[in-house]
């Protein structure tokens with residue numbers, strides 16, 4: 001198209017513009033649409049009322065996740081277990097009806113491929129580099145880990161995409177977060193993204209699409225990259241992107257919905273052209289030294305409220321900005337914490353290992369490595385491990401990870417969003433604390449009055465076996481490097 005050096009974001013954008021208005025608004029073609037039960041019922045209803053068909057059912061994939069209980073899905077006689085909550089049941093039934101009625105591939109709650117929509121997309125090879133991908137869900141940013149321009153949309157936009165396979169959009173600004181060096185011993189991609197959000201703030205990426213680059217990202221697995229891109233939205237960004245490379249191609253090759261044979265070779269040749277050109281200009285650049293990152297924990301009710309596990313609860317007076325100071329005061333009151341309290345001393349009663357941020361096989365392995373040969377600490381009342389999909393669950397079982405968790409006292413559940421948010425029976429009781437591998441620590445997120453501390457899977461495991469927000473490095477042989 002142009003001879004100017006372009007960013008990965010610009011290349012994907014340019015390749016999908018159907019029409020450009022004078023004010024810069026563009027009609028963008030959408031290659032992939034993921035649908036879950038929460039944000040789709042009204043969209044399907046509106047289409048039906050207007051008598052409009054779904055334009056490209058073959059580019060759409062429907063999976064139930066948010067409302068599903070994570071307890072067994074079939075009874076002893078093999079019959080599907082009914083959903084007790086009427087609202088959840090209504091949404092799940094609507095998806096089960098609407099998807100097949102419109103010719104959309106529907107993964108059922110009892111199918112082995114079922115899982116959280118953002119785990120299923122990459123795992124099935126539905127998510128591909130260079131594609132535009134949307135879902136009525138804010139954590140759609142996750143798919144950017146594979147080099148897809150992926151973002152969350154609202155229910156009316158879900159309807160628009162179902163009807164037209166396009167969206168009206170204005171281009172965002174481009175931001176580059178460059179991360180160089182090696183993550184330290186016991187430091188995970190989750191610690192890195194929490195540290196990044198702590199640094200740039202929960203509004204730091206507003207109006208931008210973030211491209212993550214640098215040697216740390218290049219050396220990272222696709223699963224780690226998914227954790228990073230997933231939380232772009234918690235930094236306020238529209239989307240997160242990582243240039244597709246050999247690691248990406250190796251991950252995708254042979255996935256059920258990925259191209260195969262000659263189409264695969266042609267796809268890879270094209271995907272190799274997508275990386276940001278040398279000299280391409282970003283509106284903002286942030287540099288991060290991976291070696292500076294420690295295991296991270298949140299102390300407040302925004303994902304930007306991050307400190308290293310070796311740190312303490314900050315004093316609200318230490319924030320210069322009055323709004324931040326007021327927010328910190330409120331957060332500490334909700335969280336039941338005092339300024340100066342050491343994070344590693346904070347006792348927790350609940351553990352949640354799961355969510356679209358950290359429920360893939362590498363996450364479960366990292367947690368199991370810490371749990372192996374240990375038991376839940378006496379103060380732990382609930383400890384859930386919720387694999388991100390049925391395929392992750394099966395892979396973990398084949399490696400014996402389920403035994404490690406169960407022998408330690410954890411519950412080994414069926415895939416779904418679970419305690420990431422209070423939309424299904426998995427909740428954290430009011431006033432109790434949870435070391436959680438999810439992505440949001442908002443007020444009431446895990447249930448009314450629940451107190452969430454965001455951590456990595458290994459840190460959640462360390463909390464499970466010590467009963468506090470312990471530094472996982474102390475359980476890994478005491479090494480710090």
Ligand SMILES: CC(C)[C@H](C(=O)O)[C@@H](O)C(=O)O
Nearest residue numbers: 038039066136137138139421
């Ligand atoms: C329910 C859904 C629309 C919501 C989202 O958009 O992200 C949920 O997935 C979340 O994480 O809060």
Ligand code: SF4
Nearest residue numbers: 139355356417420421
């Ligand atoms: S796991 Fe949590 S963040 Fe991810 S889609 Fe489900 S509710 Fe949203």
